[in-house]
Amino acid sequence: MSDPKPPPTDTELTAASASLERLVATLRTVLFGQEELIELVVTGVLARGHLLLEGLPGLGKTELVKGLAGCLGLQSRRVQFTPDLLPGDITGNPVFEETAAGRRFVFQPGPVFANILLADEINRASPKTQSALLEAMQERRVTAGGETHTLPEPFFVLATQNPIDLEGTYPLPEAQLDRFLFKIVVGSNSADVLKRIVLNRELGAVPVVAPVLSREEFNGLLALVRRVHLPEVVADYIARLVHGSQPGVSAASAGVRFGASPRAALALAAAGRARAIRHGRPHLSFEDVQAVARSVLGHRIILEHTARLDGSTPQGVVEKLLAEIPAQPKPLPGTLRSAKIA
Amino acid sequence: MHPEVARPYWERRARTLAWWINIGAWLEQFAPVFFAAATPAAVAIYAVRRQGGPQLPLAAGIGILAVLAATIALWRARAGFYRTAEARVLLEAGLYLDNRLTAATEGVAHWPGAPAKSEPVIRWRLQAPAGWIGAAAALLALSVLAPIGDASALPAFAGPPPSLVQTQGMITALQALKLVSPADLEKLAERAAELARRPPGSQFDHAALEAADALREQIATAAASLGRDFEAAASAIQAAADGGDLKAAAERLATALQGMRDGSLTANQELLSLMPGNLAELTGLSPQQLAQLAQQLGLAGAQTRGILGALGRGQGEFGDALPSWLGQGNGGPGGGGEAAPLTLKLPSPTETKGAAEGLSIGDLSRASLGDKLSTSAGAHEADPAKLVGNTSAGAVAAPALGGDAVWVNRLTPAERAALKGFFK
Structure with a gap:
């Protein structure tokens, strides 16, 4: 299918690169030593995706999300998920109101009505409450009391979860995990980074971040991402990667119970487009797909129990997929080998 | 680099890459076919040399065989041939060009500048084809260079066998x-x-x-x-x-x-x-x-x-x-009782078939069980005229008694009486 939208021009790409560089530079002042995490978060937001950050407490996940909201000048809300949290606590409730015109139920919007919803420790809420987010994440609207309410644009869910607490947690179901564009594992900091944190921060003091992008500029960037050209060879590569994750299709998918969904293929294309804009290119490339594949596919591949017992991980499967499936599908003859230097 | 300069460079490089890959694909198929063709050719060369036959038809035949092998290899390798567009994708993936060549071909991006140093994208792996072709060449060289014995120099054998x-x-x-x-x-x-x-x-x-x-x-x-x-x-x-x-x-x-x-x-x-x-x-x-x-x-x-x-x-x-x-x-080298030259071992008289040695058929006084008195050859003589039609495969000697056997055959009179009393 031909792409009807014109690809970004050089002028647009230059302006976008400058804006994004400002955004990333500001976020680096919020979160030290997590350049890759910041890049992934910016890429995910540009792709209009919901992000799931997994990491130990105190690594700056919440600060990063708050900083992102501050940089973009967007409205953000934070919900601390707990086991007794009810769906209405997130989506909002109809409230009985008595006015001069009479008695009626008035919908009181919940915290989900924001541009950025920070769902802190999402795996502490019950499955019923978690599923209340499904419609909001996918349809970007909320239905309560028989009425459907559209969420503000743009709308992102940035959720965090703690991987070490098992007591009182409810692992996210696969259907909900699939709705997150990225699952990003937040790693620990090095000693140098910790030193910078100690020197520049004070316990309890929240860093103040000034907006670096207006809402209009940010919406313009989102529109620009959609115009990134997707070459057919890259689309073919995405399709072969996702298809290769299905059980029995490739050697890398040994031990896989359920492979990535078609939504994963769309997510790869969207995230790749965002990365292309971040790198000032009007087209998607193999390298873009490979850069985001770990974060896009990792949480969408479900392993067999036996494979997990053998030490296999979804991340390992993705690594094997990237190594096994070449960018050029036609194999080289036996008399030649690739000289590609990793 | 100006696009007008960069574009021919990259297109030429993609075409060259496709050309080399196709040669590699053809070589992969040609090497074993060449060996298969060289084996009978080597035999033919040696035979013609030995017989002193004409060399020209042989050379022509070998040439046709080589062309045939190359054609067969070409036909078998054609599915693996790369087109320029496919080689371009391989080129940009191998050089980490972010698909700039494909995007430039589609008019989306500018052609990237030519690199100062041309890094290879593929490397040859010639062990297998070199083995085939080397073996074939060795066979052909052996057939051409191997010395041929002079038949006239051998002493002629005169007389009957x-x-x-x-x-x-x-x-x-x-x-x-x-x-x-x-x-x-x-x-x-x-x-x-x-x-x-x-x-x-x-x-x-x-x-x-x-x-x-x-x-x-x-x-x-x-x-x-x-x-x-x-x-x-x-x-x-x-x-x-x-x-x-x-x-x-x-x-x-x-x-x-x-x-x-x-x-x-x-x-x-x-x-x-x-x-x-x-x-x-x-x-x-x-x-x-x-x-x-x-x-x-x-x-x-x-x-x-x-x-x-x-x-x-x-x-x-x-x-x-x-x-x-x-x-x-005259015996063997040591003077022993070896067989004479150019003779075969004969069966001993006692191994002669059909002979009744030491026993006459009519005298069985010294015969024992298992002694073979004589051998004869014969064949079954079936007479179709004596066909009597279908015959039963066997007759039932006695009908089965079923459960009655328990009553009749297996029980003592006392047991039979007790059972009858129980079921009465």
Whole structure:
């Protein structure tokens, strides 16, 4: 299918690169030593995706999300998920109101009505409450009391979860995990980074971040991402990667119970487009797909129990997929080998 | 770099890459095909060199074979051929160009500048094709360079095959003994002469050698059989001369005489006419005459069987009656009793098929179970006229009794009564 939208021009790409560089530079002042995490978060937001950050407490996940909201000048809300949290606590409730015109139920919007919803420790809420987010994440609207309410644009869910607490947690179901564009594992900091944190921060003091992008500029960037050209060879590569994750299709998918969904293929294309804009290119490339594949596919591949017992991980499967499936599908003859230097 | 410069560079490089990949694909298929074609070609080259045949048609044939191998390889490799667009994708993936070449081709992005140093995208892996082609080249070189022996330098073998010479020698020796029917020997001599009349070039054909060997074996076997009959007759007559059971001796003598008349080689009629044919004639000779006759018959048997000495077996007792080369073998290098050169091992007399050695069919006094008295060949003779139609495969001796068997056959009367009382 031909792409009807014109690809970004050089002028647009230059302006976008400058804006994004400002955004990333500001976020680096919020979160030290997590350049890759910041890049992934910016890429995910540009792709209009919901992000799931997994990491130990105190690594700056919440600060990063708050900083992102501050940089973009967007409205953000934070919900601390707990086991007794009810769906209405997130989506909002109809409230009985008595006015001069009479008695009626008035919908009181919940915290989900924001541009950025920070769902802190999402795996502490019950499955019923978690599923209340499904419609909001996918349809970007909320239905309560028989009425459907559209969420503000743009709308992102940035959720965090703690991987070490098992007591009182409810692992996210696969259907909900699939709705997150990225699952990003937040790693620990090095000693140098910790030193910078100690020197520049004070316990309890929240860093103040000034907006670096207006809402209009940010919406313009989102529109620009959609115009990134997707070459057919890259689309073919995405399709072969996702298809290769299905059980029995490739050697890398040994031990896989359920492979990535078609939504994963769309997510790869969207995230790749965002990365292309971040790198000032009007087209998607193999390298873009490979850069985001770990974060896009990792949480969408479900392993067999036996494979997990053998030490296999979804991340390992993705690594094997990237190594096994070449960018050029036609194999080289036996008399030649690739000289590609990793 | 200006796009007008960069674009030709990258397009040329993609075309070159596709060209090399296609050569690699063709080479992968060509190497084993070339080896398969080179093997018969090498054989043909060597054969033509050895026969001194024409070189030009051979060279043309090998050339056609090489072209055919290249065409077959091309046909088999065509599915793996790269087009320029595919090579371009491989090029940009190998050089980490972020698909800029594809995007530039589609008019989305600018052509990237040509690199200062041209990094290779593919590397050759030629161990397998080099092995095939090297082996083929070695075969061809061997066929061209291998020395060819000069056939004219070999000593020519004149005369008939050794087996035929031996056969003729045995016939001559038997004729000299005058113990065998001249008519039988004449037939054998005629067969030997027929083999000897073959053209010298075909004397050593497989069929001619087989025929000469078969004739030699036939004469040797027949002579051995006749010799044993002579010795059996001598033994019987000697028993009579020693005062033994004349009736039994007469029977054994009759059996030996029968063998002399009915064998493949029959005894001389004059000799047979001198032999006592029955009990009366046997008793009509004095013991001295009988002893003398037994001695002569024993000598005749030994001489007849001794004809096997021509094959290096048995006891040669002919002396000057046989040619100098037709005696016992000279033995192996150590002087042992090895077979004579160019002779085959004959079966011993006791291994001769169809012969009832030491036992006559009518005398079973010394036979034991399992002894084979004789062998015969035969075949089933089915008479379709005697077809009687379908017949049952068997008859039921007694109908099954089922559960009644328990009552009738297995229970004691007391048990049967108890059971009847229980079910009443």
